[in-house]
Amino acid sequence: MDSMNGTDNVPETATLKIKAFFESAPPLKDAAEIETKLKEFVDRNSSSSENGKINRVVCVTSGGTTVPLEKRCVRYIDNFSSGHRGAASTEYFLKAGYSVIFLYRRGTCQPFCRSLPDDPLLECFTSTDHSSIQVDPSHAEVVKRAISENRSAVNGGFLLKLPFTTIFEYLQILRLIAVSLRSLGPSAMFYLAAAVSDFYVPWESMTVHKIQSGSGPLDMRLAQVPKMLYVLRNEWAPVAFCISFKLETDTDILLGKADMALKKYKMHMVVANELSTRKEEVIVVTEQEQITVCRDKTQAGADVEDPLTTLVVDRHSAYIKHSDA
């Protein structure tokens, strides 16, 4: 859902707008802690490489960003996203040998937890008495798998999870990640599956207090979020392999918008998906081709993220090889 089109045809205008966005944004509270975690993660993945080859690292963004409507925030605009795509893709990237920075919206789907009910603690466990609890037999396998695979990825240093809520937090953390991954060159990848707000209320023009009802309808004017994909590719991480996502509800305009994003922001791949069929198929748009990727309907429980990440890893390999040459 990243804003892909727009009227910013002059790069300088885009850069100025982005500068203004960051200058007016409320500062990230735990920036120092995030930077420390990122440094450790990148260092570990640079030094632990075998045969002098750098480990591959992918930043997967997942879930929707919010736009506060008041500074002392009671109301906000949110983007619908369960985070299922990002969580599933993270699992497949880990399986393919990548280390993953999972930049996710608080409360959305976590890797290895896709098959669990909404409230797994209360739904999957029973207690015979107050001193002992046990997993329901029907959920035992998925619960054990979720806990053990998550622990092994996090404790092994292959999975770094960073949460966000607002558009301001998301973009500031994404910038920190991009800058910290620069040292990995083409081995770094961005897989931008998060549903990022297109419109926002600039912090300096935001009302302090809760907007009052009672005086008739509410009129709101929202500004466009500046196009961050442009600076990500051109300034923050110019050598990384970049994949963005384009979600629409109207198939008639979907491919045109995906193609525009590819050209305008120089993405390496754009994954076009339509809201109602997004779990069945996506169309991957590259400079040379359009590839329809479908889930394997002959296999129960097969998902579209499995073949999608296989394709992405394959193209990333070619990109690294090409960069080395």
Add this chain to the structure above:
Amino acid sequence: MDSMNGTDNVPETATLKIKAFFESAPPLKDAAEIETKLKEFVDRNSSSSENGKINRVVCVTSGGTTVPLEKRCVRYIDNFSSGHRGAASTEYFLKAGYSVIFLYRRGTCQPFCRSLPDDPLLECFTSTDHSSIQVDPSHAEVVKRAISENRSAVNGGFLLKLPFTTIFEYLQILRLIAVSLRSLGPSAMFYLAAAVSDFYVPWESMTVHKIQSGSGPLDMRLAQVPKMLYVLRNEWAPVAFCISFKLETDTDILLGKADMALKKYKMHMVVANELSTRKEEVIVVTEQEQITVCRDKTQAGADVEDPLTTLVVDRHSAYIKHSDA
């Protein structure tokens, strides 16, 4: 956050607006299932009463409602609410012998789970190998308590949980609950802690597809949600004991608005709370008095919901006694 003020001074206008709201709302998908659950719950609580006295039942609403901005919804306006107040109050009402209908926003805080981390399954458990998992000793007590107390309340028939997401779902389910609790007379209570949207986009005027960015700023006009507290008190559940909540960020207008809600919607109590101090104290406004309720600061972990629910139960007892007389 229920809309409390407004221009609807003529009851007929309010009733007409509410009728129009429900007629244009997308119909509740699982209405029949909810009605069945409610009937069973109310029947059980009518028949299981001791000494011919009717069991007390409270409907606690919790978490924020959303307002979709598109029919094929990608974006929505949300109300900030963790659901902590509703979850905590539910625990105390159960302890006080009430049966509770917990009408909550999907994904928000659940009763008995307040002390758990955000993602309890992944945070509180470890696995030694793939075949066995265990609770971290540091979390063992709260995890066991959460699971056993939730199970005992749900399986014992004292706690019925009903989830909602949109304002349309919330108000339709609230109406079903109110109608089903009528048979309990003054023994029924409404404790409306949910953060209910004040503004919405009427379903019939809502755009079908995702709103396009790229053509400059977005202008939106939102209509006021009709004042449901009025019909709740006057039509849906005229004999029930009703408590609403008023959240503001500006203390200067808080008590005035709470008082207005009390008078205009004939609430029995209005709990006024200010965003930044809401976990420390609230002011309970009744026709006769204003009572400041604070958490016991001398006790570690004490919360404001403990004395608040004690006061509410006390006043509800007096109300029932008065109704019997």
